[in-house]
Amino acid sequence: xxxxxxxxxxxxxxxxxxxxxxxxxxxxxxxxxxxxxxxxxxxxxxxxxxxxxxxxxxxxxxxxxxxxxxxxxxxxxxxxxxxxxxxxxxxxxxxxxxxxxxxxxxxxxxxxxxxxxxxxxxxxxxxxxxxxxxxxxxxxxxxxxxxxxxxxxxxxxxxxxxxxxxxxxxxxxxxxxxxxxxxxxxxxxxxxxxxxxxxxxxxxxxxxxxxxxxxxxxxxxxxxxxxxxxxxxxxxxxxxxxxxxxxxxxxxxxxxxxxxxxxxxxxxxxxxxxxxxxxxxxxxxxxxxxxxxxxxxxxxxxxxxxxxxxxxxxxxxxxxxxxxxxxxxxxxxxxxxxxxxxxxxxxxxxxxxxxxxxxxxxxxxxxxxxxxxxxxxxxxxxxxxxx
Amino acid sequence: xxxxxxxxxxxxxxxxxxxxxxxxxxxxxxxxxxxxxxxxxxxxxxxxxxxxxxxxxxxxxxxxxxxxxxxxxxxxxxxxxxxxxxxxxxxxxxxxxxxxxxxxxxxxxxxxxxxxxxxxxxxxxxxxxxxxxxxxxxxxxxxxxxxxxxxxxxxxxxxxxxxxxxxxxxxxxxxxxxxxxxxxxxxxxxxxxxxxxxxxxxxxxxxxxxxxxxxxxxxxxxxxxxxxxxxxxxxxxxxxxxxxxxxxxxxxxxxxxxxxxxxxxxxxxxxxxxxxxxxxxxxxxxxxxxxxxxxxxxxxxxxxxxxxxxxxxxxxxxxxxxxxxxxxxxxxxxxxxxxxxxxxxxxxxxxxxxxxxxxxxxxxxxxxxxxxxxxxxxxxxxxxxxx
Numbered sequence: 001x002x003x004x005x006x007x008x009x010x011x012x013x014x015x016x017x018x019x020x021x022x023x024x025x026x027x028x029x030x031x032x033x034x035x036x037x038x039x040x041x042x043x044x045x046x047x048x049x050x051x052x053x054x055x056x057x058x059x060x061x062x063x064x065x066x067x068x069x070x071x072x073x074x075x076x077x078x079x080x081x082x083x084x085x086x087x088x089x090x091x092x093x094x095x096x097x098x099x100x101x102x103x104x105x106x107x108x109x110x111x112x113x114x115x116x117x118x119x120x121x122x123x124x125x126x127x128x129x130x131x132x133x134x135x136x137x138x139x140x141x142x143x144x145x146x147x148x149x150x151x152x153x154x155x156x157x158x159x160x161x162x163x164x165x166x167x168x169x170x171x172x173x174x175x176x177x178x179x180x181x182x183x184x185x186x187x188x189x190x191x192x193x194x195x196x197x198x199x200x201x202x203x204x205x206x207x208x209x210x211x212x213x214x215x216x217x218x219x220x221x222x223x224x225x226x227x228x229x230x231x232x233x234x235x236x237x238x239x240x241x242x243x244x245x246x247x248x249x250x251x252x253x254x255x256x257x258x259x260x261x262x263x264x265x266x267x268x269x270x271x272x273x274x275x276x277x278x279x280x281x282x283x284x285x286x287x288x289x290x291x292x293x294x295x296x297x298x299x300x301x302x303x304x305x306x307x308x309x310x311x312x313x314x315x316x317x318x319x320x321x322x323x324x325x326x327x328x329x330x331x332x333x334x335x336x337x338x339x340x341x342x343x344x345x346x347x348x349x350x351x352x353x354x355x356x357x358x359x360x361x362x363x364x365x366x367x368x369x370x371x372x373x374x375x376x377x378x379x380x381x382x383x384x385x386x387x
Numbered sequence: 388x389x390x391x392x393x394x395x396x397x398x399x400x401x402x403x404x405x406x407x408x409x410x411x412x413x414x415x416x417x418x419x420x421x422x423x424x425x426x427x428x429x430x431x432x433x434x435x436x437x438x439x440x441x442x443x444x445x446x447x448x449x450x451x452x453x454x455x456x457x458x459x460x461x462x463x464x465x466x467x468x469x470x471x472x473x474x475x476x477x478x479x480x481x482x483x484x485x486x487x488x489x490x491x492x493x494x495x496x497x498x499x500x501x502x503x504x505x506x507x508x509x510x511x512x513x514x515x516x517x518x519x520x521x522x523x524x525x526x527x528x529x530x531x532x533x534x535x536x537x538x539x540x541x542x543x544x545x546x547x548x549x550x551x552x553x554x555x556x557x558x559x560x561x562x563x564x565x566x567x568x569x570x571x572x573x574x575x576x577x578x579x580x581x582x583x584x585x586x587x588x589x590x591x592x593x594x595x596x597x598x599x600x601x602x603x604x605x606x607x608x609x610x611x612x613x614x615x616x617x618x619x620x621x622x623x624x625x626x627x628x629x630x631x632x633x634x635x636x637x638x639x640x641x642x643x644x645x646x647x648x649x650x651x652x653x654x655x656x657x658x659x660x661x662x663x664x665x666x667x668x669x670x671x672x673x674x675x676x677x678x679x680x681x682x683x684x685x686x687x688x689x690x691x692x693x694x695x696x697x698x699x700x701x702x703x704x705x706x707x708x709x710x711x712x713x714x715x716x717x718x719x720x721x722x723x724x725x726x727x728x729x730x731x732x733x734x735x736x737x738x739x740x741x742x743x744x745x746x747x748x749x750x751x752x753x754x755x756x757x758x759x760x761x762x763x764x765x766x767x768x769x770x771x772x773x774x
Contacts, residue, residue, distance in 0.1 A: 020407075020473055021454065021456065021473075022410040022452065022454030022455045022456025022457070022472070022473070023409040023410050023411055023454070023455065024410055024411060024451070024452075024453060024454045024455025024456070024766065024769045024770065025453050025454040025455070026454075041454075042453070043453055043454055043496070064411070065409065065411075066411060066412050066429070066430055066725075066726070066727075067408065067409030067410070067411045067412040067413075067428075067430055068409045068410065068411025068412070068455070069408065069409025069411070070409070085409075086407055086408075086409070087407075107727045107728070107729045108729050109430070155683045155685070155727070155728060155729075155747075156747055157729075200642065200682075200683050200684040200685075201683040202642070202683065202684070202685070220685065220705055221705075255587065255589070255660075255661075256643055256660075256661060273642075273643075274642075274643060274661075295587075295772070296542045296587050296588040296589065296772065297587040297589070298542070298587075298589070298607065318607055318608075338453075339453070339769070339770030339771075340453075340494045340495075340542070340770065340771075340772055341494070341542060341772075342494045342495050342542075342544075360542075360543055379411065380769075380770040382411045382726070383411065383726030383727060383767040383770065384726075384727070385682070385683065385727055385728075
């Protein structure tokens with residue numbers, strides 16, 4: 001009998017001891033095949049656990065609860081999974097739609113919004129229970145629902161998103177979650193395909209797949225409507241076939257400059273934020289996919305679409321030129337900076353590894369094995385807007 | 388025998404269970420009399436525990452480990468205490484100097500630097516063990532050591548600080564902790580009394596107690612040296628007696644604007660960051676002490692020195708004017724925004740309470756009892772530079 005107690009006791013205390021850790025330095029690596037996530041620590045630079053049963057994780061993205069204990073994973077198959085980073089397990093999981101493209105968490109941390117392709121719209125869930133709180137179909141004409149893209153959270157319990165098929169941007173105000181308020185902006189440009197929010201939560205900018213320029217909404221002055229910036233961008237250029245849609249989710253801002261991937265071109269565009277003028281086109285090795293600023297804004301890191309996706313280039317923001325060229329491996333899909341920018345984690349899908357670089361010396365610090373890794377997401381995202 | 392096991396087991400599991408929480412939404416409230424700290428949760432808006440034995444906590448400040456599990460408290464009496472937020476207790480504590488004014492944590496989280504008045508200098512400790520790693524006396528002439536103020540961490544394992552008595556700014560590079568490198572800038576202006584770093588870690592600005600203007604160092608171009616900005620600030624003004632030194636630690640930046648408290652004046656100065664020109668002086672009710680931007684930069688909150696320290700004013704950054712006046716209680720000493728800005732916590736020392744406000748409606752949400760509360764510090768600071 002006493003051995004039973006002892007066994008239970010030891011087992012229990014083992015589990016409990018394993019959980020005694022801060023959550024500020026944790027993160028997730030998405031593995032595509034077979035679909036799984038690794039929980040990692042950026043302090044020990046090790047993998048802490050491995051979780052399966054999460055459905056299709058191609059193009060999956062992640063947001064975090066305000067205490068940085070729970071991760072919410074948005075799967076491409078419409079799955080929404082809540083992971084407990086301390087218990088190393090799935091806390092809750094639902095299939096909320098047929099085809100989903102990402103999500104966001106509300107300013108107060110209580111609501112999770114998911115943007116869906118099929119059926120087109122946004123669904124809002126309790127972050128506590130994953131119960132449905134609001135269902136916002138993206139209906140723009142009788143029986144017509146649009147794919148929803150570029151969903152971000154914004155200050156004041158708002159979510160902002162774009163309707164690919166309807167050429168619209170909507171502001172969803174959930175201060176009273178049972179009474180959602182929607183403000184719609186139409187004719188914002190053809191086929192918005194993704195969007196970003198400035199780190200301060202003020203400017204929402206949508207990329208336009210079938211139109212020139214970008215659509216800009218100033219959330220401090222929504223009454224002024226959506227205006228087109230960079231109207232000449234995309235006009236004269238002969239477009240290359242687009243191998244992969246660039247991502248606009250990571251707003252790369254450094255001081256007064258903003259960096260975005262040019263769609264269909266081998267260029268990063270540099271925009272001056274007070275005038276919204278294009279001040280430079282920086283040539284890169286391929287079609288840029290992620291264009292991300294180191295947290296201090298001194299460097300901008302760029303990966304590229306197939307067939308140039310073995311490259312990583314680093315722009316020095318001081319003189320707006322490429323200063324470093326790295327080749328981390330085959331199919332570099334994503335990167336994530338540690339919160340204060342000393343390191344960057346890079347996934348090389350077809351080499352089945354994640355690499356950690358020192359961002360000052362560009363030295364490789366460590367490699368971690370991962371099966372077809374794609375997105376990397378650190379828990380410090382819990383405290384940021386517009387992701 | 389089996390009851391002993393059972394008892395130990397239950398006791399152990401109780402302790403362990405109590406600790407199972409994320410650390411992203413935790414924080415500390417400093418209580419001055421009797422000296423203590425409260426560990427709080429910004430999610431539940433409750434006090435979790437109360438820790439004493441920390442020495443003199445007047446003017447205490449706090450930084451966090453990169454996992455947001457440990458808080459490092461810098462006491463005015465030279466005490467340096469490491470608190471375990473999960474075990475609710477002091478992990479380690481040393482007396483490192485006679486009179487201290489604050490500290491910072493290195494970019495990689497491994498080093499804690501403390502700025503001392505007496506003996507004047509900076510000491511650097513291991514964040515793991517609190518063992519001394521480097522001792523940097525602020526010697527500027529034979530047998531003369533300066534008080535050190537305005538210590539901040541900066542990218543690249545650096546600490547930047549100012550020498551009040553020597554009119555100098557030093558950059559301390561600790562990439563090799565055993566071989567500290569120091570770069571000194573002299574004649575930067577008379578009596579630097581505090582300093583701040585821009586949120587991106589690029590600009591270090593020191594306030595000058597006995598000189599006009601502010602001293603600016605661009606860390607991207609240190610070879611250009613320290614230059615004076617706002618040279619007319621303080622020149623013509625008849626100075627009022629200064630009841631309390633304003634704090635520059637909280638850089639209030641909103642887009643391209645920077646807000647700082649005018650020393651000895653009832654004004655907040657607004658500086659345009661690309662030109663470093665003063666673009667507005669905003670009148671406030673008293674001598675401003677803390678001038679802090681809500682994380683989205685839309686509002687700037689200002690408290691005042693005695694005898695106007697019952698007031699809190701809110702500047703709307705959209706039109707640069709005071710939009711709201713609150714009176715939270717007697718002796719409003721400090722405020723801290725939740726990471727995504729929906730709430731602000733305010734300490735009212737002489738009313739023995741901390742108040743939580745909704746920053747959009749300005750409604751008071753809750754009051755927590757606290758004994759002579761001063762500083763409030765949330766664990767999301769773990770991920771920020773320049774604090």
